[in-house]
Amino acid sequence: xxxxTRPRRWLSDKLILLIGLLVLAxxxxxxxxxxxxxFNNPAARLTYQFDGFTLHNWxxxxxxxxxxxxxxxxxxxxxxxxxxxxxxxxxxxxxxxRHRFAGRSxxxxxxxxxxxxxxxxxxxxxxxxxxxxxxxxDLGFWTILIAHIMFCLSFVVVTVKARLTGxxxxxxxxxxxxxxxxxxxxxxxxxxxxxxxxxGAALLxxxxxxxxxxxxxxxxxxxxxxxxxxxxxxxxxxPMQINVVGTSMFLIAVLIVLAATFGPRRRGARxxx
Amino acid sequence: MSxxxxxxxxxxxxxxxxxxxxxxxxxxxGYVLIIPGLLWxxxxxxxxxxxxxxTSLYDPAGTVFSGYEMTWEWSNYTxxxxxxWQPLVxxxxxxxxxxxxxxxxxxxxxxxxxxxxxxxxxxxxxxxxAPFFTSFLIRTISWQLILADNxxxxxxxxxxxxxxxxxxxxxxxxxVVTGLTYNFLPFMVLPLYAxxxxxxxxxxxxxxxxxxxxxxxxxxxxxxxxxxxxxxxTLLTFIPAAGDFINAxxxxxxxxxxxxxxxxxxxxGGNNYPxxxxxxxxxxxxxxxxxxxYVRRAGTEDLV
Numbered sequence: 305x306x307x308x309t310r311p312r313r314w315l316s317d318k319l320i321l322l323i324g325l326l327v328l329a330x331x332x333x334x335x336x337x338x339x340x341x342x343f344n345n346p347a348a349r350l351t352y353q354f355d356g357f358t359l360h361n362w363x364x365x366x367x368x369x370x371x372x373x374x375x376x377x378x379x380x381x382x383x384x385x386x387x388x389x390x391x392x393x394x395x396x397x398x399x400x401x402r403h404r405f406a407g408r409s410x411x412x413x414x415x416x417x418x419x420x421x422x423x424x425x426x427x428x429x430x431x432x433x434x435x436x437x438x439x440x441x442d443l444g445f446w447t448i449l450i451a452h453i454m455f456c457l458s459f460v461v462v463t464v465k466a467r468l469t470g471x472x473x474x475x476x477x478x479x480x481x482x483x484x485x486x487x488x489x490x491x492x493x494x495x496x497x498x499x500x501x502x503x504g505a506a507l508l509x510x511x512x513x514x515x516x517x518x519x520x521x522x523x524x525x526x527x528x529x530x531x532x533x534x535x536x537x538x539x540x541x542x543p544m545q546i547n548v549v550g551t552s553m554f555l556i557a558v559l560i561v562l563a564a565t566f567g568p569r570r571r572g573a574r575x576x577x
Numbered sequence: 578m579s580x581x582x583x584x585x586x587x588x589x590x591x592x593x594x595x596x597x598x599x600x601x602x603x604x605x606x607g608y609v610l611i612i613p614g615l616l617w618x619x620x621x622x623x624x625x626x627x628x629x630x631x632t633s634l635y636d637p638a639g640t641v642f643s644g645y646e647m648t649w650e651w652s653n654y655t656x657x658x659x660x661x662w663q664p665l666v667x668x669x670x671x672x673x674x675x676x677x678x679x680x681x682x683x684x685x686x687x688x689x690x691x692x693x694x695x696x697x698x699x700x701x702x703x704x705x706x707a708p709f710f711t712s713f714l715i716r717t718i719s720w721q722l723i724l725a726d727n728x729x730x731x732x733x734x735x736x737x738x739x740x741x742x743x744x745x746x747x748x749x750x751x752x753v754v755t756g757l758t759y760n761f762l763p764f765m766v767l768p769l770y771a772x773x774x775x776x777x778x779x780x781x782x783x784x785x786x787x788x789x790x791x792x793x794x795x796x797x798x799x800x801x802x803x804x805x806x807x808x809x810x811t812l813l814t815f816i817p818a819a820g821d822f823i824n825a826x827x828x829x830x831x832x833x834x835x836x837x838x839x840x841x842x843x844x845x846g847g848n849n850y851p852x853x854x855x856x857x858x859x860x861x862x863x864x865x866x867x868x869x870x871y872v873r874r875a876g877t878e879d880l881v
Binding site for chain 1: 604606607608610611613614615617618619621622624625626628629632666675682683685686687688689690691693694701703704705707708709710711712713714715716718719720722723759762766812813816817819820821822825827836837840841842844850853854858860861864868
């Protein structure tokens with residue numbers, strides 16, 4: 305290679321990586337703003353400027369009225385919806401990958417459709433259902449929960465299915481060769497191997513549920529979830545504590561995902577080494 | 578008996594009665610596992626569509642509290658479209674633009690992770706998803722700050738004379754599309770990455786062996802092979818983007834409203850459930866038509 309082409313090759317080789325990293329950095333800009341604003345002096349009425357560094361927001365996270373109760377509702381719904389969607393979705397994933405039944409392609413379509421429907425349409429139709437069946441006065445916690453389980457299901461199925469199809473069936477066959485019956489094989493071999501997928505699906509379901517606004521807003525009645533609280537305050541004055549919550553959510557999620565990604569690998573390396 | 582027949586008999590012994598029963602039980606396990614979730618989806622996803630159609634045919638003169646009369650008001654559809662065709666068009670334009678930008682930004686990122694990241698692959702994937710664990714609304718509000726009139730971005734653009742001295746970014750369609758692009762980027766990157774990762778590297782090497790330059794190799798081998806990911810990514814981005822109203826509300830003016838804003842208003846303050854339902858169905862129908870044409874043209878059938 306001549307002296308000119310070598311550096312040019314290096315540049316074109318790394319160019320894509322550089323562009324990719326730039327895009328990645330771009331996705332973090334609003335996060336940086338959120339973190340920064342969580343330290344913003346709340347005395348600033350115009351929330352477009354950074355007025356002064358303060359730890360006040362972090363020291364008094366529940367100061368804005370109604371925020372922490374909305375947060376509590378969101379967490380409760382999130383946990384319950386995650387439980388429901390993960391259980392139902394995992395069962396479905398096992399059925400799709402491991403068992404035979406009629407109407408498989410229809411089932412796949414029904415599972416795929418919620419992921420491809422705009423949220424406003426899903427929210428509208430659920431609201432139409434509740435109103436049409438006479439529950440318009442009972443909109444609240446349970447209607448929100450029902451909606452959340454509904455749209456989280458598809459994502460859980462897809463995630464667990466992906467993990468399950470990648471599973472080497474020879475491991476289970478080996479277990480059965482060693483005289484394990486079907487129950488033992490499932491609990492000692494299959495389940496531990498699928499578990500990371502189930503955990504990932506649960507995490508995904510929780511963040512989808514916690515973060516949902518459009519469907520929730522239409523079916524919430526008088527109940528207020530955290531995204532609804534943020535929306536309401538965006539019309540008036542945005543308390544900086546919202547950025548405290550945002551930053552905390554980000555940090556917790558990153559920690560969990562990093563632990564899940566890099567934790568087991570270390571254990572595996574130790575076992576192999 | 579020939580050796581083949583003996584071998585066949587040895588391989589598959591006659592099933593005993595116990596095995597027969599187990600097989601019969603096993604045949605139903607699939608149904609037992611699939612029914613609960615399927616039922617949930619049927620009741621809370623499929624049936625509501627029927628309710629939506631029914632609601633769209635109510636007499637809009639009623640309210641939620643006094644109840645609606647079913648009068649088969651097909652005119653709800655015509656009024657909905659004639660009064661709101663502008664937000665409809667805007668939704669498809671904004672959604673389309675956001676999808677294109679997501680593709681332009683997301684493809685290099687997905688390519689970089691799939692081909693150039695090496696052992697940092699998992700970390701980069703985590704970094705792609707990480708920002709989106711913060712609340713969608715909070716992130717969009719951040720964009721209000723970033724694009725604010727006296728903020729860093731606008732100031733820089735004014736200094737570079739890209740924006741006039743009175744120019745603004747916030748409360749313009751530009752801000753709305755920026756917000757949409759940002760919020761739906763992972764929906765583009767992840768399917769693209771999944772598709773790119775599955776490409777057999779030997780095919781790309783083969784192109785190089787046959788004297789293709791890197792760019793030609795990309796255009797003739799990588800790009801076509803990544804089409805399933807492109808189709809999935811564009812669909813998963815465009816569909817929610819077209820129906821979104823949060824970005825339009827927080828980052829745009831009332832004249833930038835998308836169809837989602839209108840539907841939301843009809844349901845909320847307007848209490849006009851039938852018209853809102855009719856609009857939702859129109860939106861869904863338009864999207865379905867577009868998707869069918871698009872997928873058929875793109876020629877891929879396996880999206881999941």
